[in-house]
Amino acid sequence: MQWPTLANALFPRGHTITERDDFLSGEAQVGDDVASATIAIIGTTGHAPIGVEIALAQATAILNTVRDHPGRAILILVDTQGQRLRHRDEMLGINSYMAHLGKCVELARRRGHKILALVYDQALSGGFITSGLMADACYALPDATIRVMGLPAMARITKVPEELLTELAKSNPVFAPGPENYLRMGGVRAIWDQAGGALATQLIEALNEPTAGDDRSALGLARGGRLLAQPVIAAVVAGGHVLAA
Amino acid sequence: METLNYRYENGTRTLAKNPQIVGVVGSGNLEVLIESAPLDGACTIEIKTAAVGFGAIWEAVMHDFHERWLLADARISINDMGATPAVVSLRLDQAVQTMLEDAR
Amino acid sequence: MSSYLELSARERLQQLFDPGSFEEFLPPSERVVSPHLAQLNAPVAFDDGVAVGRARLNGEFVYTAAQEGGFMGGAVGEVHGAKLVGLLQRAVLDNAPAVVLLLETGGVRLHEANAGLIAVSEVMRALLDARAAGIPVIVLIGGSNGAFGGMGIVARCANVVVMSEEGRLAMSGPEVIETANGVEEFDARDRALVWRTTGGKHRYLLGDCQMMSADSVAAFRQAALDAIAACAGGPVELTLEALEREQQLLAERLARFGAMADPADIWNSIGMADAQRVSMLDADAFVAAAAAHRLGAP
Numbered sequence: 001m002q003w004p005t006l007a008n009a010l011f012p013r014g015h016t017i018t019e020r021d022d023f024l025s026g027e028a029q030v031g032d033d034v035a036s037a038t039i040a041i042i043g044t045t046g047h048a049p050i051g052v053e054i055a056l057a058q059a060t061a062i063l064n065t066v067r068d069h070p071g072r073a074i075l076i077l078v079d080t081q082g083q084r085l086r087h088r089d090e091m092l093g094i095n096s097y098m099a100h101l102g103k104c105v106e107l108a109r110r111r112g113h114k115i116l117a118l119v120y121d122q123a124l125s126g127g128f129i130t131s132g133l134m135a136d137a138c139y140a141l142p143d144a145t146i147r148v149m150g151l152p153a154m155a156r157i158t159k160v161p162e163e164l165l166t167e168l169a170k171s172n173p174v175f176a177p178g179p180e181n182y183l184r185m186g187g188v189r190a191i192w193d194q195a196g197g198a199l200a201t202q203l204i205e206a207l208n209e210p211t212a213g214d215d216r217s218a219l220g221l222a223r224g225g226r227l228l229a230q231p232v233i234a235a236v237v238a239g240g241h242v243l244a245a
Numbered sequence: 246m247e248t249l250n251y252r253y254e255n256g257t258r259t260l261a262k263n264p265q266i267v268g269v270v271g272s273g274n275l276e277v278l279i280e281s282a283p284l285d286g287a288c289t290i291e292i293k294t295a296a297v298g299f300g301a302i303w304e305a306v307m308h309d310f311h312e313r314w315l316l317a318d319a320r321i322s323i324n325d326m327g328a329t330p331a332v333v334s335l336r337l338d339q340a341v342q343t344m345l346e347d348a349r
Numbered sequence: 350m351s352s353y354l355e356l357s358a359r360e361r362l363q364q365l366f367d368p369g370s371f372e373e374f375l376p377p378s379e380r381v382v383s384p385h386l387a388q389l390n391a392p393v394a395f396d397d398g399v400a401v402g403r404a405r406l407n408g409e410f411v412y413t414a415a416q417e418g419g420f421m422g423g424a425v426g427e428v429h430g431a432k433l434v435g436l437l438q439r440a441v442l443d444n445a446p447a448v449v450l451l452l453e454t455g456g457v458r459l460h461e462a463n464a465g466l467i468a469v470s471e472v473m474r475a476l477l478d479a480r481a482a483g484i485p486v487i488v489l490i491g492g493s494n495g496a497f498g499g500m501g502i503v504a505r506c507a508n509v510v511v512m513s514e515e516g517r518l519a520m521s522g523p524e525v526i527e528t529a530n531g532v533e534e535f536d537a538r539d540r541a542l543v544w545r546t547t548g549g550k551h552r553y554l555l556g557d558c559q560m561m562s563a564d565s566v567a568a569f570r571q572a573a574l575d576a577i578a579a580c581a582g583g584p585v586e587l588t589l590e591a592l593e594r595e596q597q598l599l600a601e602r603l604a605r606f607g608a609m610a611d612p613a614d615i616w617n618s619i620g621m622a623d624a625q626r627v628s629m630l631d632a633d634a635f636v637a638a639a640a641a642h643r644l645g646a647p
Contacts, residue, residue, distance in 0.1 A: 052603055056596070063596060066589060085526045087535040091546045091612050092602060095520040096557045099505030100595055106477045107587045125457060125466055126520060129499050133470035148462040156528070158459045160389050174385050174464050187467040214474040216467060217431065226464055228384055229431040229471075235381075236374045236401060236435025237442065242381050246390055264378035269357055270394040271419035278377050278395050295392045322380070326392050 001141060001194070003045045003077065006120050009199040010075075017041050022048035023057045024077055030204055039207070040065045043077030043131075050127040051084035055097035058131060062104040066111055073114040073207055074105075076135060080127030082149075102130030109136065109211070116206050118192070119144040119179065136211045137189040139202075140179035146188070147177035173225045184225030186216035249292040249300060251307045256288045256317035261348035267339045275325035275333060277340040282320035294325035306330045310337045351566045353491045354515050358400055358415035361451055364566045365573070366404035366413070373402040374439070375432060383426050385461045394420045397428040401436040403445070406574060412440040415451035418494040424458035425500060430468025437475035441482040447577045448479055448486045450507070455522070456498015469499035476506050480587065485509070485580035489569055490516040491562065495547065497522055508585060509576040511560040511569065512549030514632065518557065519547035541628070545612040550627060550635060554616060556598060556645020563632040598645060619644065 003024060007015050010028070013036065017026030024043040031037055042061045048054060058076075065072055083094060109115055117135035119128070123146045132138045140146060148154070151169060155162035165175060173181035182188040192202045217233055220226030228242070235242040264280040275294075282289075290307050321340070325333070351364055362371045375381055377395035386393050398420040403410045414436050416423040425433075433450075440448045457465035476486055488507040490496045495517030496504045504510055504518055512518060523537035523546075536542060545551055552558035559579075562572040584591070606615045613624035620642040621627055630638060 052599075052607075056599055056603065059596060060600075063589070063592060083520055085521050085529040085534075087526060087546065088607075088610075090519045090521060090523075090526070090535075091551075091609075091615070092606060093519075093552070093555055093557050095501035095518065096505045097599055098520065099502045100592070100599055102473060102502065103477070103506060103587055103595075104592055106474075107589060107592055110481060110587065111589075126499065126502075129466065129470055130473070130502060133467070134473065146463075148457055148466050149459060153525075153528070154459050154462070157525075158389070160391075160460070164389065168388065172388070175462050181463055182467070185463055185467055187463070187470075213478070214471060216471060217434070220467070226427060226467070228381070229427050229434075229464075229468065232375065232381060232428055232431035233435040233438065235379075236432055237439045239374060239439075241379060242375070246387065246392065264376065266359070266377045266395065269417055269419035270392050274419065276377075276394060278380075280378055293392060295390070322395070324392050324394055 001120055003079070003120070006077070010203055012197065012200050015041065019045055021054070022046040023054050025061050030200070030207065037073070039073040039075055040069065041075050041077060043079070045079050047079055047081040047122050049081050049084035050098070051086065051089045052092050052094055052097045055094065055101050059101040059104045062101070062108055066108050066113065071112050073116070074108060075203070076115070076117040076131050078117055078119040078123045078128055078132045079121035080123060082124030083126030098126070098130045102134045105130070105134040114207055114211060119146055125149065133187065137206060137209070138187065139206065140182065140188050140191050141194055142179065142191055144179045145177050146179055146182050181225065184223045186218070186220030186223060186226060247294050247297045249294070249303050251290045251304070253288045253311040254286065256286065256311070256315040256319070258315055259317050260319050260344050263347055265340060265343045265347060267343055268336045270324045270326050273327055273329070273332065275323055275328040275336055277336045278322040279340040279344055280320045281318055284318050284320065286317045288316040288319040288321070290321040290323065292323040292325060296325065296327045302330055306333050310334065314341050316341070352564050353513060353566050353569050354493055354564050356566065357419065358417040358451065358453070361566065362400060362404060362413065362415045365570045366406055367408065370405035371402055372404065373400055374436065375401065381428055383428055383461065385426065385464065389460050391460055397426060397432065398423060399429045399432050401432045409446055411447045411449050411577070412436055412445040413449045413451065416453045418453035418492045421458055421460065423454035423492070423494050424456060425454060425465050425469050425472070426458040426461035427464040427468055429458070430465065430472055433472045434475045437472070437479045440484055441479055445484055447580070448484055449573050450486065450488045452488055452490055452496040452500060452504060453492030453494045454496055454498070454500045455494060456500045466499065469503065473503050473506055476503060477587065480508065480585050483585050485577060485585045487511065487573055487576040489573060490518055490549070491564060491569060492516065495519065505557060508580050509560060510558045511562050511572045511576055512552055512558040513562050513564045514549045515564050516549045517544070517547040518552050544628070545624065551612050554619065554621060554639055554643045555602065556643065559645070561632050561636050568632070602644070
């Protein structure tokens with residue numbers, strides 16, 4: 001889905017989102033006649049590769065929101081092909097720019113800002129890990145692609161035959177790229193229905209959900225997609241044995 | 246992957262309480278976990294290896310190892326990624342030696 | 350003197366902390382192995398490549414983890430990541446004086462793809478939760494695999510990053526960049542370039558690494574002690590002021606150096622001329638020479 005169409009569906013009451021060099025930012029109105037609020041939007045489009053500039057732009061927008069609009073909710077719109085693969089970005093320390101973005105999201109959360117993310121097209125590992133995956137909750141559209149890496153590259157690096165990975169990717173949540181798998185594993189809280197006015201309603205519901213800590217490993221266990229993460233965490237914390245599901 | 250199991254009955258040397266681990270599961274290497282276990286005096290060795298079809302060699306190496314140490318009530322577990330027999334023997338000996346040092 | 354680079358994770362734990370003091374949580378005898386590797390015909394490790402627990406540093410218990418670079422490149426899978434999360438959570442519950450992470454990792458374990466990615470994200474959250482609880486997190490980077498991928502991001506969420514010259518800290522490995530964009534973009538076999546771009550000295554000059562260490566266990570031990578002591582002087586949790594300073598540093602870095610082709614150009618620009626000489630200096634001499642020139646908050 002193109003971001004302007006998405007924005008109109010999410011924000012029937014209006015928005016001021018603009019795009020510059022694949023970086024989205026702006027404000028939007030959410031709510032109804034009884035209660036409405038302004039929320040901040042940041043994100044990417046065009047399957048943007050996340051390099052130092054766009055990571056910094058997102059972080060700047062987050063800190064501006066923390067400083068200028070205390071308590072304002074933030075929605076991160078995700079469409080990325082992953083981190084930019086250039087010598088220059090590594091030289092400048094892209095990992096630091098991404099960490100900085102993640103820390104800004106965390107600071108906003110600590111200061112009472114609700115942070116949601118929506119993968120509306122693509123989300124690949126490094127482009128997503130300190131934006132979408134740092135949110136209080138990450139949502140996805142049904143057609144979204146969420147993955148760590150393309151299968152040919154994965155086959156090359158792991159030396160596992162591509163045919164085997166392709167076969168596993170059909171049914172194994174660990175390899176399959178769809179949002180359903182991230183849902184099962186606890187990485188995505190819910191997949192949003194795109195029909196009619198559903199997007200706007202689901203956004204409001206998500207904004208009204210109380211913010212808990214990071215409960216993704218418990219979700220992954222409950223949904224059957226990650227059976228060991230939560231029991232292992234619990235065993236280390238308690239100093240006991242792993243009680244596998 | 247292949248799993249191999251061996252059990253030896255005529256050992257006499259028992260081990261200290263704390264499990265020990267030596268080695269790393271990297272290319273050409275292996276890890277050996279050694280523990281004291283109630284096995285009616287036996288020494289059991291379980292090997293999970295990425296190098297398939299070398300059963301006869303493993304058997305010879307394990308046999309020699311047991312003759313060397315004659316462990317009793319000992320459970321040894323191995324994760325192997327293509328180590329040579331020499332490296333396997335070395336790690337097994339290191340595992341036992343670490344156990345003995347710990348007991349002192 | 351033991352080279353930190355050449356030791357295994359467990360050897361580093363045995364030798365860096367007070368002798369015999371390491372107590373392991375969920376040790377290998379528990380056999381909590383990866384549930385995903387068998388289907389790829391890959392061998393497992395009984396500790397899934399990371400040892401977590403607590404150990405004494407000058408008599409006081411700190412909470413610690415050491416990644417084994419020799420197993421799967423130290424990369425993070427479901428169990429490995431969960432052990433790190435559990436360690437960080439337990440450090441909070443036990444009110445640990447500090448967490449010291451001995452990182453050596455390629456990042457997300459591709460063999461566990463989605464599970465690995467979510468795991469790294471959970472480690473990031475858990476690390477920041479520990480800081481929010483007032484527990485300083487120190488990262489040591491000195492293994493041959495460096496700290497890459499999502500864990501290169503996690504490293505920069507810590508309070509202090511300590512690196513040896515041999516250590517590397519980055520996001521994407523040179524081979525991945527070369528495969529994607531060609532050898533002219535990044536020649537992965539040009540070792541000098543790789544270390545100029547991602548190595549400890551470059552990161553120290555930029556301000557992404559706060560302390561240099563020689564490649565010895567003793568030096569890393571002292572650096573860990575110094576790092577913990579340095580954290581006692583100010584807030585351990587994230588603050589708006591610190592993030593604003595960092596944002597300014599990163600914006601200036603981009604403005605000043607964004608058009609430069611080689612890290613040596615950056616070093617030149619900040620007054621560390623003669624890249625050849627810089628790379629020859631040992632840790633102490635380098636730190637002394639860099640003092641007047643390096644970037645980053647003091």
